[in-house]
Amino acid sequence: MNSDDLEKEKRLLIEKMGVFFENWDTLSPLSSRVFALLALSLEDGVTFEEIKETLGASKSSICTNLQLLQSKGRIDYCTKPGDRKRYFKIDDQQIMTRLDEKIEDWKQEKILHEKVLSYKEKVLALNKINIEDNSNLKIKISYNKHYIEFTEAMIEDLKKLKQNLLDI
Structure with missing residues (x-):
């Protein structure tokens, strides 16, 4: 694979990831693509000029979206000795914050399914219905029970992933 092929793959990934981040985090299209570009970077940050060049957006648009991502705690910047440029990168705590958010989302979903299951079981008992x-009805009740088990497993797996990252 040559550098042109990698550049094409990078642009496609930025676009696919950008669409995902637009929907997942309700970011603007440009903010999403900036975040995707930074997520793909193996360097210790990407300069403003590199972002502008890669995404082909205006200086003011890039600046506005960098500020938005910084205000949301998604990205940060650093400087390097002897270099006046700022290097933008995904905030070091972003991965842990995202894992915490996902764990909390799954916990809330589990609680809702437990409440739905409890309600259905009360209705069945009150009406003396045998599933x-x-x-x-058996499928509906089974769905809730299995989904609760699934959410428990997701929560535990995310906790393990977080711990594994902390142990590195």
Whole structure:
């Protein structure tokens, strides 16, 4: 694979990741692409000029979106001795913050499914309905039970991932 092929792959990834971040974090299209570019960087930061050149946006648009990402705690910048440029990078705590957010999201989803299951079971008990006699109801109840187990596993896996990263 040559450098032109890698550049094409990078641009495609920036676009795909950008669309994902637009939807996931309700970021603007340009903020999403800036974040994607920084996520792909193996360097210790990307300069303003590199961002502008790669994304082809105006200086003011890049500046506005960098400020937005900084205010959301998604990115930070650093400077290097003897160099007046700022190097933008994903905030060091971003991964841990994202994992904490995902864990909390899964916990909330689990709680909702537990409440839904509890409600359904109360309705069934009150109306003396046996789910064994109704395959449709059996599927609905089974879905909630299995989804609760699934969310428990997701929460535990995310906690393990976070701990593994902290142990590095």
